[in-house]
Structures are given as structure tokens and as C-alpha cells.
Amino acid sequence: MNMSFLQELFSGITRRDALQRRFGTRKTNYDHTDLEAACHELLYSDGEAASIVMASRALDIYQSLGDDDKRAFFRALGSNFAADPDKIDEAYRIYRGDRSNKHLAGLFEVCEPLRQELFRRLNLAQGATYELVKMRQDFLALMKGHKDFEPINADFEHLFGSWFNRGFLMLRRIDWATPASILEKIIRYEAVHKIQGWDDLRRRLDNRDRRCFAFFHPAIGDEPLIFVEVALTKGIPDKIQPILAHDRYDIDAPELADSAAFFGISNCQVGLRGISFGNFLIKQVVQELKQELPNLKNFVTLSPLPMFRNWLEQISHPDSGQLTPEARSVLGHLDNPEWARHPELAERLNEVIRPLAARYLLKEKSGDNLPLNPVARFHLGNGAELHRINWLGDVSENGMKQSAGLMVNYLYVLENIERNHEKFTTNGEIVCSPSVRELSKLGRKLLQGEPEK
Secondary structure, three states, X not given: OOHHHHXXXXXXXXXXXXXXXXXXXXXXXXXXXXXXXXXXXHHXXXXXXXXXXXXXXXXXXXXXXXXXXXXXXXXXXXXOOOOOHHHHHHHHHHHHHOOOHHHHHHHHHHHOOHHHHHHHHHOOOOOHHHHHHHHHHHHHXXXXXXXXXXXXXXXXXHHHHHHOOHHHXXXXXXXXXXXXXXXXXXXXXXXXXXXXXXXXXXXXXXXXXXXXXXXXXXXXXXXXXXXEEEEEEOOOOOOOHXXXXXXXXXXXXXXXOOEEEEEEEEEOOHHHOOOOOHHHHHHHXXXXXXXXXXXXXXXXXXXXXXXXXXXXXXXXXXXXXXXXXXXXXXXXXXXXXXXXXXXXXXXHHHHHHHHHHHXXXXXXXXXXXXXXXXXXXXXXXXXXXXXXXXXXXXXOHHHHHHHOOOEEEEEEOHHHHHHHHHHHHHHOOOOEOHHHHHHHHHHHHOEOOOOOO
């Protein structure tokens, strides 16, 4: 039988049911108990057509709920839609007596929380994948800080990791001919350097020296998952303000560029937090650019250094005892909002801040022995090299506030990406340039009592 015909049939049933619910008799108000009942009905329904209708109804009820009822529903997911401990004990007893694959499969089946099957069945409804992404966005906001609900989050991540794997992602170039509905979302979702309206967007999509690429998923249509903005330049850029300028062109034609700088990577869907797209995106964009412009030699980022200013303030506090008195005295000038306008003062700060930044990037680790800085963690984990730390690379208010004006180049060398990734994930080794390594040695001298590592 023609599968497209079946899909159209089921879609028609769903649409008809939606219309009936919209214009027919229905409750004025729903609460979480109505949603729980609809979910149980869905779990025990027979037949795909009926399940599609029930899934659509359950999602409609969810969308009508307020925050308190949504919280109550998430609590129910944790208790009433969990795995049954008695069934697990019984399945394990049987498996322990006969360790066959059949009994192992039975044990796996009962260990899976019922809510995973619920999510799969909800996903049968038309447009349900995106609705479930938005449901997780609600979950992350409403249940923040509730450690008891981490298993539910893990179930979301488990299923989304399969539904949004690389095989389903579609790379599309974003340019001025892209539908306006998508361009509006690019403006709204840009998270690194805010887009100041349509004129600014057009400049960022200029065919001469800019490129923009995004990942999409067939199940959620024109909603981008993640996108990257690229500047084509001569040489590796060290400052963001010239790139963001409306009236400046580094090259007259794309063929003249020797470098591609990734200056903005924005995740668009909060509900997909923790699902990795960026590593696939960067690697595929590098391949696309290399095919289009064979003269490109350097593929780098021009990245912010979030959290670095906070770290500087922590180590320069008199009670920390981490900095030499001389270094602490120099960093005290950061309190002067005009320091970047005074060349001599800026140079004194440069001699302290850049070495400490190198030390911070190479040595400051989180509990899992990964770099403390999230941007560094992302690019180094993707196989990039820590290439250069740029002084006064971002002199915007936000750049000074979060990064003390610094920006970082992470270099992607195609033939080294996998080797760098392996070193990083296996041994925590960070591949860096000689200049960064020398800066780190200078930074060690500014720290009191730190042994050489």
C-alpha cells in the first residue's frame, strides 16, 4: 500500500478531529488531572489512527494549562509514569536464573520508564515533535533546581538524541533570498551579537564577505535549530567591531579571502539544550566553504570569553591570596570604566590580563576535568586549537563586562580536528599555539604559590 496515502489519511483524521474539538463540545477549563487521564488513555489505545487523535488531544490539553498545572503534570511524570519497581525485581529474578538474551530483553523493557513510551506516542500527532521540544523548554524553566526530576530530563535527552541525530539534520545556507519568516527567527534567536534590525541582518548576509548556515529538521519545518555566522577576511581577525560595522568591507570579492571566521553561533531551541549540534555544524560548514572557496586557508572562530571577568574579580579579591600584590594592584584599574581609553593604563592591564586569560583557559577546570569556560569547552571538544587571545577584541559594554574586552581565536585545521578531539576527550589535553603557551607561563608568575603543571 502507498505509505504517503496512509500518512495523508492519518493527517486528515487528525485535522478533522482538531476541527471537531475546536468547534464542537469541549470543556472550558482543563487541569493536570485531565492531561494525566488523556495520557493514560493514549498509552493503552489500540491502532495508529486512534493514537494520533488521542496524542493530538493530549497535546492540546497541555498547551491550555497554566504553569501550576504543568508543574503538577511533570510531578506526575516522575511518579505515575515511572518504571514499576516490582516488575523490575521480577524480571531481574528471572534473568538471574537464566541469563538468556530473551530474558535480558525483558529486563530492559520493564526498566524503561513508562513516560518514554508516552513521549513516543505523543510524537505521533501532527507537529508533535516541536510541541515536545517546547514542553521540555517549559520543564527546564518550571523544574529548575529540582534534582528529583533529573530522570525526566534524561528521558527527554535520550529521545531527542535519537530524533535529532545527525542523519536527520539538513544544512541550509541563509541569505537575503531566504523566506522572511526564517529571517525573522534569525534576528530573534541571535544570541552572541544582537542583530539591530533588517539593515543589520542584510549586512551580515552580504554575498561579498559573509555567509550564514543553519541546521533544520524535517519534523519542525522552518524553525532553525542552530546557526552560524561567518565573516570572510584577509588574515585571521582579532576584533569584532570591524566585523559588525555596517559600512566596512575587508574584501571586494569572496575569492580574495584567505580566512573564514565564525563570529556567532546561536542555539535556537531552549528545549533542545544538551543535544549537540554545533560540532556537526562547524565541520560541515568548513567543508561547504572549502568547496565553494578553495583559496580559504584558515578556519577560525572569533569567540567571547564569558565568565572570565568574574574569575578575574574572584582571584583579585584581597582575601583570595591568589595574585601577587603587583598584579592585584593593576587589576584594580578595571573599576575605572574609562581605562580602555588611556593607552598607558590599557597596556599595563594587557600585561596582566592576557597572561591570566591564557592560564584561565588552559588550567582552570570544572569538576569533570574540562575547561571551566563553556565556549572553550565547546570548541576544544570539537577538535579546535586554542590559537590566539586578542586584546581589546570586543570593546562593547557586554564585551568589557563579561570578557574584560578579550576575544579568542580557536583554529580548526581539518587534518588535525580528530586528533585534537581525541587528545582532549581522552587525556584532557588542550592543544594550543606556542604564543598561548608562553602567555600561560607569564600568567603563572602572576599567581602566588601555584606549582608548575
